[in-house]
Amino acid sequence: MRISVFGAGYLGAIHATCMAHLGHDVTVCDVDAPKVALLSSGHTPFFEPGFEELLQATLASGRLVFTGSADEAVRGAEMHFICVGTPQQQGADAADLRYVEAAFNTIVDNVDVSGTIVGKSTVPVGTAQRLAGLVSERGEDDPHLEVAWNPEFLREGTAIQDTLNPDRLVFGVDSQTSEKAMTEVYAKLINDGTPYITTDLATAEMVKVAANSFLATKISFINAMAEICEVASADVVTLSRALGYDDRIGSKFLNAGLGFGGGCLPKDIRAFSARAGELGAADAVSFLREIDKINQRRRERVISIVGNIFHGDFLGRHIAVLGAAFKPNSDDVRDSPALNVAATMHLKGASVCVHDPQAIDNARRMFPTLTYCGSLKDACRDADLIVLATEWGEYRNIDPNEFRALVRQPILVDARNALDHNYWSESGWQVHALGRGVLNR
């Protein structure tokens, strides 16, 4: 199928590359010229394991093109995917839909053959129906356009695998023509056994925000338990393990720590609350505000643990923060809990050195006043305290004996419960962690 993709960010660039890998002819349009040039030359504007190799192989096949020209992307395409951002509006909780609307209008203005516009961006329920209303008013001589919604569930860090082998596909459609188009474009995945659900536009939009709300709730649930463990001298790591064995609960997303961040969960739960309010159903999801608050409190808790260690005096303290990305295997620093903690300690007067295996360039753009270190050892050298803020695999391999010789004071705050605390303690470290009242006994 000849396809256009609008937006070459984390979602669009990966979706487009995977669609071309599956055999479609794909042209990707982005308004960011340097990003288009970078991707065209086979280099990725963000870190995603396996992406650069797949991008280069797919570009070489001739089935994938990046362009700044909407006309070039849309011309002759039967399907148009909208993958642009839907950030939080400034000064409000609702989603900012201006990029979706701009991409949609550009597609409508440029189409020369009949086809389907498929939204993948995460949008408030009701958006797709509203956009479908706009194309239904087109003239009889214009190429016919359908609107479908196909929410995306990829996770940064495993995005290629999630796209080529998804848990499920969801097709929001309002005609048999779009249903047929959706099953055709994903025929390879469906033939390989990927389950798919066909539903109406509103339900498809809801699946995405409901899934993210559930995941955020599960994370904040265990973090709320961590708060209780801290005051009750109990241990959230053991609690979580014991809960996770119950297959009605499951162990995934049940690790107590610094909480969620990134470009999706925080803004999606806020936009969902805002949309529920517009629909007169604010009470139904009022709990999401508590989920958000629990999440924010974890960041404050790390600051207060560090503050207690320093008797409230951050001035002149050297703190190494391990991790800047919002999660491991990503260089995404949008609403990163790690950077939030690093920046707050810096503002309180500490000298903070941040290390991250991939996210330093993005972090520096967001917080230029922090110090960044490409070497883990250099970041920790002469530190008065180390905060583990993002659980990259390489931090698990740190030898606490070796690092004790580097630092000024062997004090660790493990904000992700990622390290072996007994081993670190036995190696002479004073260890603090979230939800481990047991350490404070």
Ligand SMILES: NC(=O)c1ccc[n+]([C@@H]2O[C@H](COP(=O)([O-])OP(=O)(O)OC[C@H]3O[C@@H](n4cnc5c(N)ncnc54)[C@H](O)[C@@H]3O)[C@@H](O)[C@H]2O)c1
């Ligand atoms: N990042 C993820 O892991 C993920 C997962 C699932 C769903 N989503 C959703 O996907 C959407 C995109 O997220 P992202 O992380 O890829 O965002 P992003 O900010 O990385 O990328 C968005 C891209 O769209 C481009 N753009 C903006 N307006 C445009 C226009 N009119 N025409 C062409 N390009 C335009 C921007 O230049 C940018 O490159 C959001 O709704 C997000 O919630 C993201």
